[in-house]
Each structure stands twice: as structure tokens, then as C-alpha cells.
Amino acid sequence: MLGQQFINGVMLGSVYAMVAVALTLSIGVLNFLNFSIPGLFMIAGMATWALIHAGVAWPLAILGALAITAAVSLVVERFTWRWLRGAEPFVPLVSSMAFLLLFEHLAIAWWGSEMRVLPSLFAGTDWRVAGFVIGVPQLVGLAVSIASIFGLSLLLKRTSMGRSLRTIAEDSDTALLLGVDVNRLVPVVFALAGLFAALAGVLFALNYRQVQPFMGEAVGLKGISAMIVGGMGSTWGAIAGGLVIGITEVLSVGYVGANFVDIAVFGLLLLILFVRPTGLFAGLPAGRGGI
Amino acid sequence: MSGYLEGILVLLAVNVVFAYGAFLPVAAGQLNLGLAGFAAIGAYASAYLSNTYAIDPILAILLGGIAAGAVALIVAVPVLRTRGIYLALATFAVGQIVQAALLNLEVVGGAAGYPVTAFIRLPTIAAFAAGVVVLVALLFATRFGIAVTAVHDDERVADLMGLNTRAFQVAAFTLGSVIAGIGGGLYAHHFSFIEAQYFNIGLSITIVLYVLLGGTQTVLGPLLGAAVFTLLPELLRGSANWRYVHFAAAVIILMALRPQGLLTAAQIRRLLGLDRAALSRERAA
Amino acid sequence: MTNPQPILRLDRITKRFGGMTAIDDLSFTVRRGSRTALIGPNGAGKTTVFNLVTGAVPVDAGQIFVDGRDLTQMPSRKRVRHGLARSFQNVRLMPHLTAIENVMVGQHCHNGGLFGVLQPVNLWPGNRWRAAARAALCESGLEQYAAATVKNLPYGVQKRLEVVRAMMAQPRLLLLDEPAAGLNSAETEALQVLLGRICSSSDVTLLVVEHDMHFVGALCDAVVVLDFGRKIAEGSPAEVRADPRVQEIYLGTTIAEPVERCHVARSA
Ligand SMILES: Nc1ncnc2c1ncn2[C@@H]1O[C@H](COP(=O)(O)OP(=O)(O)OP(=O)(O)O)[C@@H](O)[C@H]1O
Ligand SMILES: [Mg+2]
Numbered sequence: 001m002l003g004q005q006f007i008n009g010v011m012l013g014s015v016y017a018m019v020a021v022a023l024t025l026s027i028g029v030l031n032f033l034n035f036s037i038p039g040l041f042m043i044a045g046m047a048t049w050a051l052i053h054a055g056v057a058w059p060l061a062i063l064g065a066l067a068i069t070a071a072v073s074l075v076v077e078r079f080t081w082r083w084l085r086g087a088e089p090f091v092p093l094v095s096s097m098a099f100l101l102l103f104e105h106l107a108i109a110w111w112g113s114e115m116r117v118l119p120s121l122f123a124g125t126d127w128r129v130a131g132f133v134i135g136v137p138q139l140v141g142l143a144v145s146i147a148s149i150f151g152l153s154l155l156l157k158r159t160s161m162g163r164s165l166r167t168i169a170e171d172s173d174t175a176l177l178l179g180v181d182v183n184r185l186v187p188v189v190f191a192l193a194g195l196f197a198a199l200a201g202v203l204f205a206l207n208y209r210q211v212q213p214f215m216g217e218a219v220g221l222k223g224i225s226a227m228i229v230g231g232m233g234s235t236w237g238a239i240a241g242g243l244v245i246g247i248t249e250v251l252s253v254g255y256v257g258a259n260f261v262d263i264a265v266f267g268l269l270l271l272i273l274f275v276r277p278t279g280l281f282a283g284l285p286a287g288r289g290g291i
Numbered sequence: 292m293s294g295y296l297e298g299i300l301v302l303l304a305v306n307v308v309f310a311y312g313a314f315l316p317v318a319a320g321q322l323n324l325g326l327a328g329f330a331a332i333g334a335y336a337s338a339y340l341s342n343t344y345a346i347d348p349i350l351a352i353l354l355g356g357i358a359a360g361a362v363a364l365i366v367a368v369p370v371l372r373t374r375g376i377y378l379a380l381a382t383f384a385v386g387q388i389v390q391a392a393l394l395n396l397e398v399v400g401g402a403a404g405y406p407v408t409a410f411i412r413l414p415t416i417a418a419f420a421a422g423v424v425v426l427v428a429l430l431f432a433t434r435f436g437i438a439v440t441a442v443h444d445d446e447r448v449a450d451l452m453g454l455n456t457r458a459f460q461v462a463a464f465t466l467g468s469v470i471a472g473i474g475g476g477l478y479a480h481h482f483s484f485i486e487a488q489y490f491n492i493g494l495s496i497t498i499v500l501y502v503l504l505g506g507t508q509t510v511l512g513p514l515l516g517a518a519v520f521t522l523l524p525e526l527l528r529g530s531a532n533w534r535y536v537h538f539a540a541a542v543i544i545l546m547a548l549r550p551q552g553l554l555t556a557a558q559i560r561r562l563l564g565l566d567r568a569a570l571s572r573e574r575a576a
Numbered sequence: 577m578t579n580p581q582p583i584l585r586l587d588r589i590t591k592r593f594g595g596m597t598a599i600d601d602l603s604f605t606v607r608r609g610s611r612t613a614l615i616g617p618n619g620a621g622k623t624t625v626f627n628l629v630t631g632a633v634p635v636d637a638g639q640i641f642v643d644g645r646d647l648t649q650m651p652s653r654k655r656v657r658h659g660l661a662r663s664f665q666n667v668r669l670m671p672h673l674t675a676i677e678n679v680m681v682g683q684h685c686h687n688g689g690l691f692g693v694l695q696p697v698n699l700w701p702g703n704r705w706r707a708a709a710r711a712a713l714c715e716s717g718l719e720q721y722a723a724a725t726v727k728n729l730p731y732g733v734q735k736r737l738e739v740v741r742a743m744m745a746q747p748r749l750l751l752l753d754e755p756a757a758g759l760n761s762a763e764t765e766a767l768q769v770l771l772g773r774i775c776s777s778s779d780v781t782l783l784v785v786e787h788d789m790h791f792v793g794a795l796c797d798a799v800v801v802l803d804f805g806r807k808i809a810e811g812s813p814a815e816v817r818a819d820p821r822v823q824e825i826y827l828g829t830t831i832a833e834p835v836e837r838c839h840v841a842r843s844a
Contacts, residue, residue, distance in 0.1 A: 027376060031375070031376065033376045033379060033380070079543050079546075079547050089375065090322045090379065090503075091503060091546055091550045093322070093376075093379065094496075094499060094500060094503050094542070094546065095542065095543055095546045095547070097496045097500070098500065098538075098539045098540075098542035098543045098546070099539070099543065101493075101496075101535055101538070101539040101542075102535075102536060102539035102540060102543065104535075105532050105533075105535040105536045105539065106536055108532050109532055109533065109536060113532075221387075221492075224380065224383075228380060232376070260391075260395065262387060262388075262390075262391035262394075263388055263391045263392055263395070266384045266387040266388045266391065267384075267388055269380070269384045270370075270381060270384045270385065270388070273373055273377055273380060273381045273384070274369050274372070274373070274381075277373065277377055429696075429699070431698075432696055432697075432698040432699040433693065433694050433695055433696050433697060433698070433699070434680070434684070434687065434692060434693050434694070434695045434697050434705070435693045435694065436698065437673060437677050437680055437681060437697065437698070438681070438684065438693065440670060440672050440673055440677075441670045441673065441681050443672070444670035444671055444672050444673070445668055445670055447632065448664070448668045448670075449670075449681070450652055450653050451630055451631075451632060451652055451653070451655075451656065451662065452656060452661075452681050452682060452684055452685065452741075452745070453653055453654070453656040453657060453684050453685030453688060453745070454653065454681075454684050454688070455653060455688070456653075508672050556672060556725070557725040557728075560674070560723060560724075560725065
């Protein structure tokens with residue numbers, strides 16, 4: 001029982017980790033808390049459902065959902081980042097919140113507010129290992145999230161674009177002096193963040209087979225928590241944070257009330273922000289990217 | 292007056308009060324994303340006082356505001372040590388904790404919500420809202436207004452000029468929470484029923500949006516923002532869902548076109564002819 | 577002038593940024609009532625000296641005495657009350673305040689308690705503090721800008737506003753960081769008039785960082801020369817001009833002429 005819940009927690013945590021990576025990318029590079037990411041997560045999940053529902057083959061539906069979400073993220077970039085540089089520092093943040101609201105209510109207008117159920121694509125493929133049930137999509141999900149985060153950190157470390165991104169993260173003024181074309185790279189950050197949020201949304205949809213327009217909020221809160229626990233701006237911290245939050249959630253819901261969990265989780269977050277703002281795993285200075 | 296109209300005007304007045312609660316910290320350069328939590332403290336504390344001790348609701352609402360301010364003062368000192376995104380997230384966490392705590396507090400109904408027996412009508416609420424606007428406007432006509440703006444504009448220089456920047460930030464945060472608490476009390480005593488779910492992060496965000504849309508540089512900005520964005524959706528009619536869509540789209544477009552908000556201090560000075568007088572005198576010289 | 581104690585004394589100050597030593601075992605004094613220039617090439621550490629004296633950055637070693645009082649450990653916010661005020665190399669007025677409100681920020685150290693904070697300075701046109709700020713603007717010839725938003729004002733006006741703001745703190749030592757940099761000749765002249773009036777109407781001591789040697793020659797009666805965070809010369813403008821190390825830094829160029837002008841300017 002406990003072991004099974006641990007496994008479920010890891011699966012949930014891998015979704016949180018991807019959302020946290022999306023958040024941490026834009027904080028690490030742009031110092032921008034992008035609240036539209038939970039909305040992008042929802043768009044990906046809803047689009048997966050809608051495409052499959054419309055009869056599109058599931059691999060194509062997944063690709064379609066990823067592409068749509070990344071494109072939407074670029075629209076968000078237009079309106080939150082590009083136009084608003086130099087305004088009151090929290091104006092982009094507030095605009096991104098408006099995008100979350102917009103996405104949710106457009107989704108309701110489009111698809112209705114009820115819970116939508118995806119068909120079971122992988123029925124009967126569950127593995128039974130030593131008495132534990134492990135679903136194939138769960139396993140694939142975990143593998144995909146670890147692989148994609150690994151890929152991201154390779155991208156950031158090895159490619160010249162990654163080096164430019166890290167220069168911006170450390171000091172955007174210096175980056176300008178060094179001739180890094182910030183305007184060209186910012187959309188890349190948004191596209192990557194959108195892609196991670198979308199991957200998380202697709203995995204969530206396939207694993208839990210339920211989507212609805214407000215599905216992003218709870219996951220977004222958990223993603224933010226995972227990011228703080230792991231240390232803002234750190235990709236590997238996001239994985240660790242996601243797993244910690246996912247496992248804690250699954251384990252604690254069974255034993256204490258869900259509301260007490262909220263008090264504990266947010267109390268813990270507050271404590272981390274006060275005493276160790278760099279997160280439990282990373283050792284990087286506040287506000288700076290450590291990708 | 293029809294019940295519908297009274298309901299809208301009450302909501303307008305309550306939103307104006309909330310908006311000033313968010314405005315004070317924003318004017319000092321801080322984003323309070325936990326404002327709904329302080330509104331909830333004011334709502335529940337005042338409702339508990341008027342329900343249990345049969346206190347006059349007006350007194351209960353004021354005491355509720357003080358309770359919210361007291362909690363704010365306690366959390367302000369550690370929370371305001373953080374900056375920027377960390378501050379936004381810390382206030383956000385505080386709001387979530389308050390909400391979760393109220394959901395578990397059985398004396399005030401827990402998750403089932405809390406009925407409020409005492410009832411106040413539009414005139415009382417409107418008087419409160421007018422009082423808040425006037426008091427904040429007066430406050431910003433004192434040296435406090437200059438000091439808070441100075442802290443907002445350039446904290447380092449303000450410090451070198453001898454301003455106790457932390458004290459001003461704590462004061463703005465606490466006073467804003469008192470006002471939010473009063474707004475919560477007003478809401479509770481008109482709608483006769485409160486539940487913790489109402490005071491969620493969405494409420495905090497909406498209130499902050501009112502302020503940023505109206506303009507953060509002048510005391511009239513929050514009034515305009517709250518008024519426009521409470522009344523406009525009513526005029527547009529349509530389903531609640533489409534109202535949200537319009538509201539969100541309006542926020543995005545407005546922020547893109549006018550990131551400083553609808554009203555700015557410079558604009559008001561221009562309207563009053565102050566800048567023009569300066570310019571013409573300059574040309575004459 | 578009878579008080580022989582220097583208004584400012586730096587005693588073996590050192591400041592490092594990372595591995596780089598910006599100020600290296602620096603000592604000098606500023607005579608009360610003098611108009612001292614702090615000069616040196618770019619990156620010599622002049623602004624850093626101002627930051628250390630005002631407490632904007634902490635010292636790594638050494639002591640700072642203002643008017644005989646050790647301010648080394650005092651928080652930056654409290655130092656202004658001990659007679660220190662400064663302007664900034666890049667204008668740092670508050671963009672969302674009007675000119676007169678910016679000037680009133682300078683009064684804060686004398687009017688900061690609860691009672692002071694609640695002074696209705698923007699409500700009562702006749703408020704004592706507002707009237708004082710307006711008078712200061714008048715004296716500096718800036719009255720017509722009182723209600724203007726500062727970010728729209730000409731650079732020279734902004735620079736002078738910074739000086740007026742600093743003077744509102746009624747300092748005994750006024751630190752000016754490149755007040756004439758970026759000004760055209762008319763603006764420089766207006767600034768010179770303002771500084772001349774300040775010096776004649778109060779007993780404030782000036783410590784001025786300036787690259788414009790004409791300006792230094794016309795205004796100052798003592799010079800401290802910094803290079804790589806160390807003092808390499810000190811004395812009257814004439815003495816400094818004669819110093820071979822200073823000539824080496826300045827390639828024997830600009831210093832000669834302004835010292836001549838200095839006498840002209842002061843006899844005029
Ligand atoms: N806060 C800081 N952090 C890191 N390095 C600094 C800091 N402040 C100054 N420095 C460095 O210290 C050195 C001295 O700088 P400072 O600004 O004092 O020079 P300056 O004499 O005022 O030059 P300029 O004439 O260009 O204004 C420079 O190399 C500068 O890069
Ligand atoms: Mg300098």
C-alpha cells in the first residue's frame with residue numbers, strides 16, 4: 001500500500017517537475033514569474049482530449065497539442081514580455097495572470113466547463129511488479145519528463161544558444177554588452193517553457209484521463225511549490241522539488257486531511273522563502289538563474 | 292432601488308475598498324498577492340464578533356480590520372525581508388495559509404461556510420468606501436505619500452536621504468491589510484454568508500489588477516480601476532464566462548498599451564494645467 | 577572656522593569588490609569650510625569613496641570620521657543626520673515625484689517622526705516645509721519647475737535639483753559626484769552660480785568629484801588625487817598641478833590652465 005502510493009507519488013511528481021521546469025526557465029533567464037504556464041498546461045491537456053475526441057490518431061494528437069501550446073506561449077511572450085519591458089516590474093506578471101484567466105474562460109466557452117474523459121488508450125498494459133501496479137503511460141511519463149529535462153540541461157550547457165541564455169540569466173546588461181541578441185532568445189525561452197508545460201499537460205491527460213478548464217490551477221500551485229523547494233532557476237532542483245511535492249501529497253492525503261496538507265505545504269514554502277530562498281537543493285544566489 | 296442595482300453598487304463599494312488595500316503596498320513597490328487572506332481575516336473576525344457578542348456591525352467591521360492589520364504586522368517583518376518574486380510568492384503563501392486555516396476552523400463553520408446574522412445596507416457600505424478613499428487621499432497628501440513614492444522609485448537613494456525604508460514598507464503593507472480586512476467585513480455583513488473558498492488567490496489577483504489597471508501613481512487610480520472593471524462587465528451583460536474573457540482581454544490589451552495604468556500623476560497635473568503653466572513660464576524666461 | 581577638526585577624515589580605508597581592490601589603504605582629510613576636489617582617472621575609486629562615506633557600501637577596513645565622529649559602523653540611513661548629504665553621478669531623482677516633492681524628500685531627516693510624516697505638505701500650500709522647499713527652489717532659480725514631473729526636465733535642471741535636494745538636509749559636508757558632467761556650457765554656468773551661492777550663504781564644506789578641470793579650478797581650493805584606489809597627491813590646486821605623478825596621469829595636459837582661471841574666478 002505504502003509502496004504503491006510512493007510509486008503514484010513519483011508519477012504525479014514528474015508532472016509537477018515539468019511544470020516547475022517551465023516556471024523556473026522563465027524565472028531563471030528572465031526573472032519573470034509566468035502565471036500563464038498553468039493555463040498552457042490546461043490548453044495542452046484539453047487539446048489532447050479534443051483532438052482524440054475528434055478522431056485524430058493519438059500520436060498526432062499529442063504532437064498537435066504540443067505545437068498549439070508552444071504557439072500560444074509565443075503569443076503570451078508578445079504581450080507580457082516584449083511590450084512591457086521597462087514598466088512597473090510586476091506588470092508582466094500581472095499580464096500573465098490575465099492570460100491564465102483568459103485561457104480558462106475561453107476553454108469554457110469552447111468546450112464547456114464539465115470534466116472530459118479521455119478514452120483508455122493503454123488498457124490492459126499495466127505491469128505488475130512485485131505486487132505493485134505500474135501503468136505504461138505512467139512509466140513513459142516519468143521517462144519522458146526525466147529525458148526532456150536532461151535534454152534541456154544539455155541544451156543549456158553544450159550549445160551556443162544555451163550559453164547565451166545562461167549569460168542573460170546571470171546578468172542581462174552584460175549579455176547585451178557581449179552582443180547576445182536578447183530579443184531573439186526571449187521567444188526561445190517562452191517556446192521552451194510552453195513546451196514543458198505542454199508535455200506536462202499531455203502526460204497528465206493520458207495518465208489521469210480527465211481534463212477540464214481549471215485543471216491548471218492546482219497543478220500550477222504545486223509546480224510553484226516544487227520550484228521553490230528545488231530552488232528558483234534550477235532545472236534539476238525542479239525535478240527534485242516536483243518529486244518531493246508529489247510524494248508528500250499522495251502520502252499525506254491518505255493520512256491527514258487535504259486542508260491540513262495545504263497549511264503544512266504553504267507553511268513549509270514560507271519557511272523556505274525566509275531561511276533558504278535558494279531552495280533546498282540549489283546553492284545559487286537569489287533571483288539569478290542557475291540553469 | 293432594485294435589489295440588483297443595490298447588489299452591484301455594494302460590490303462596487305467593496306471592490307473600491309479592496310483596491311485601496313492593494314494600492315498601499317503597490318505604492319511602496321510591493322505586490323501583495325495574499326490580500327484575499329487579509330480580507331478573509333477581516334470578514335471572519337468581524338462576523339464572529341457580531342454573531343457571538345452581538346456587537347454593532349460597524350464596530351465589528353473596524354475591529355475586523357484591526358485584526359487583519361495585526362496579522363499583517365506579524366508577518367510583514369519576515370515577509371518583507373524578501374524581494375521581488377520572492378515577496379510575491381511569500382505573500383501568496385500567506386494568503387493560502389490563511390484560507391486553508393479558515394477551512395479548518397470549526398468555530399466559524401470550516402468548509403461549510405459561516406452565516407452572518409447582522410446586516411448592513413448600501414448607504415453604510417458606501418460611506419465606508421468613501422471614508423477609505425478620502426483617508427487614503429489625505430494620507431497621500433502628507434509627507435507619508437512622498438516618502439512611500441520615494442521608497443517605490445529608488446529604495447537605495449531614499450535610504451541615503453534618511454528614510455527608514457523598511458518602516459514605510461511595513462506601514463504600507465499593514466495599513467493596506469487593515470483596509471482589506473474592513474472590505475472583508477463589509478462583504479460579510481451584506482451578503483450574510485461567507486466561505487473561505489471565496490477568498491482565494493483569484494480574488495487577490497483581481498484586486499491587484501484593478502489597481503494596476505487604474506494606475507499606481509495616483510490615489511485616484513484604484514478608484515477608477517475598481518469602478519471601471521466592476522461596472523463595465525455589468526454593462527456588457529453576456530454570461531459570467533464571457534465577462535471573464537472580456538475582463539482578461541481588456542487587462543492584457545491595456546497593460547500592453549498603457550503599462551502605467553489608466554491614470555498617471557503627470558496626466559492629472561496636465562489636466563489641472565500645472566505642467567503647462569511651468570512650461571509657458573519657462574518659455575517666457 | 578575656529579574649529580580645527582577636519583570635517584571629514586578617512587583613516588586607512590580599504591574596499592574590495594570580489595578580487596579587485598577598489599580603495600586601497602586610503603587616508604585623507606577634508607578641511608572644514610574648504611571646497612575640495614576629488615579627482616582621478618575613470619575607475620580610480622572616487623564614487624566608491626562617496627559610497628563608503630555615506631554608507632551605501634560597507635568598508636572592509638579602516639575608519640571614517642565626520643566632524644570628529646566615527647561613522648564607520650553607522651547604518652547609511654542615519655548618517656544624513658550627522659551632516660552628510662550627496663548627489664549622484666547618474667541623476668537619481670524620484671521619477672514619480674514632482675520637482676518640489678523631490679526637494680522635500682531631502683527634508684526627511686529633519687521631519688521624519690510620526691508627526692513629521694503626517695505633515696500635510698501637499699494639502700496646505702502654506703505648509704512650513706513646503707514653503708521652505710519652494711524658497712530653496714526660488715533661490716536656485718528653479719521655481720518654475722516646482723510642479724513639473726522630473727523625468728521630463730532638462731538634464732541640467734535635474735542635476736541642479738539634486739543639489740537643492742541634498743541641501744535641504746542642511747548638511748555640513750556636501751558630496752557632489754560629477755555635478756557638471758553632461759551639462760552644456762550654459763547649464764554648467766547655472767550650476768556654478770548655484771554652488772557659489774551655496775558656499776557664500778552657508779558654512780557647508782564641499783567635496784566634489786569632477787573631471788572638468790576648468791570647473792575644479794574655478795570652484796575648489798584643495799585637491800585630492802586618486803589613482804587605483806590610492807591617494808597619489810594632495811594639496812592646493814597649484815601644488816597638485818606641479819606634482820609629477822599627477823602630470824604623468826594627466827599627460828601634462830589639462831591642469832595648467834584652469835588653475836590660472838581659478839584666481840580670475842574668485843577675484844571676480
Ligand atoms: N558595487 C560595485 N561592485 C563591484 N565593483 C564596483 C562597485 N562599485 C565600484 N566598483 C568598481 O570599483 C572601481 C572604482 O569604481 P568607481 O565607480 O569608484 O570609480 P570612479 O573613480 O567613480 O570612476 P568614474 O570616473 O568612471 O566615475 C571600478 O573598477 C568599478 O568597476
Ligand atoms: Mg564615479
